[in-house]
Amino acid sequence: MKSKAVQDYYPDDVAHCYGCGKLNEHGNQIKTFWEGDETVSRFIPKEYHTAIPGYVYGGLIASLIDCHGTGTAALAAYRVEGREIDTLPPFRFVTASLQVDYLKPTPLGVELEIRGKIVEIKGRKVISEITLSANGEVTAKGKVVAVQMPEDMVKR
Amino acid sequence: MKSKAVQDYYPDDVAHCYGCGKLNEHGNQIKTFWEGDETVSRFIPKEYHTAIPGYVYGGLIASLIDCHGTGTAALAAYRVEGREIDTLPPFRFVTASLQVDYLKPTPLGVELEIRGKIVEIKGRKVISEITLSANGEVTAKGKVVAVQMPEDMVKR
Numbered sequence: 001m002k003s004k005a006v007q008d009y010y011p012d013d014v015a016h017c018y019g020c021g022k023l024n025e026h027g028n029q030i031k032t033f034w035e036g037d038e039t040v041s042r043f044i045p046k047e048y049h050t051a052i053p054g055y056v057y058g059g060l061i062a063s064l065i066d067c068h069g070t071g072t073a074a075l076a077a078y079r080v081e082g083r084e085i086d087t088l089p090p091f092r093f094v095t096a097s098l099q100v101d102y103l104k105p106t107p108l109g110v111e112l113e114i115r116g117k118i119v120e121i122k123g124r125k126v127i128s129e130i131t132l133s134a135n136g137e138v139t140a141k142g143k144v145v146a147v148q149m150p151e152d153m154v155k156r
Numbered sequence: 157m158k159s160k161a162v163q164d165y166y167p168d169d170v171a172h173c174y175g176c177g178k179l180n181e182h183g184n185q186i187k188t189f190w191e192g193d194e195t196v197s198r199f200i201p202k203e204y205h206t207a208i209p210g211y212v213y214g215g216l217i218a219s220l221i222d223c224h225g226t227g228t229a230a231l232a233a234y235r236v237e238g239r240e241i242d243t244l245p246p247f248r249f250v251t252a253s254l255q256v257d258y259l260k261p262t263p264l265g266v267e268l269e270i271r272g273k274i275v276e277i278k279g280r281k282v283i284s285e286i287t288l289s290a291n292g293e294v295t296a297k298g299k300v301v302a303v304q305m306p307e308d309m310v311k312r
Binding site for chain 1: 169170172173174175177180181182183202204205206207208209211213214215216218219220222223250251252253254255256257258261305309310
């Protein structure tokens with residue numbers, strides 16, 4: 001049985017993120033899974049997600065790294081507590097800072113693989129290092145500092 | 157007469173960027189202008205550009221800062237040469253690295269103002285510091301290292 005993505009368990013009132021919310025029909029709806037001690041998301045850009053023709057738009061790459069970072073943080077938080085992602089209370093992180101280094105142009109038209117490694121977990125903060133690859137070659141790398149969402153951010 | 161944006165003069169074969177290309181009908185089409193020694197872009201997010209409901213998606217903020225950085229770099233390159241943006245040869249930059257710090261949630265539903273200051277110009281590289289504001293309050297800041305696009309990136 002294929003494991004479910006952490007985003008599948010974001011509560012409905014915080015599942016509208018353009019990057020990874022299951023309830024945002026216009027968005028990218030990325031899904032983030034564990035693979036051993038790394039996290040992985042995969043995404044096929046649309047034809048219009050272009051920078052210079054033939055290459056993926058850097059803003060999309062930043063967005064994928066961003067949401068992969070918050071998804072990774074949520075996965076890590078469950079694992080620290082020894083809980084499955086379908087147990088309550090749910091974890092939901094937002095980004096405090098994002099660093100992206102564009103190493104080489106990312107070709108458009110293939111599936112991108114985004115992989116994360118957790119480098120620090122401290123209190124409500126999770127820091128991850130992330131790579132983005134196309135055709136097996138890393139074209140961008142990033143670092144995301146994610147913090148657990150303040151409860152008062154949700155307008156209920 | 158309102159001055160034209162630098163993106164209006166990107167050559168057609170490099171004007172498809174999802175973030176700022178005038179020829180990308182799906183994209184954000186941001187426009188970047190000089191205002192004194194600062195550069196400015198303005199953008200109204202769509203309703204679906206949401207993170208947590210009520211707030212702007214961080215990936216969009218990263219994208220706006222990214223494209224504002226490359227636009228700022230192009231404006232700076234013309235100014236260094238003492239040329240107007242409608243003169244040839246054109247300048248077109250890509251992003252080498254992007255740093256974004258999310259200072260507070262950015263409210264959805266208002267125009268965002270993105271402002272840039274050039275901090276270094278060295279050879280083909282332009283570094284700018286950028287703020288993003290909503291309702292006159294800075295909610296995110298960033299730093300973009302932009303490099304002039306390699307000629308061989310364009311598939312002609």
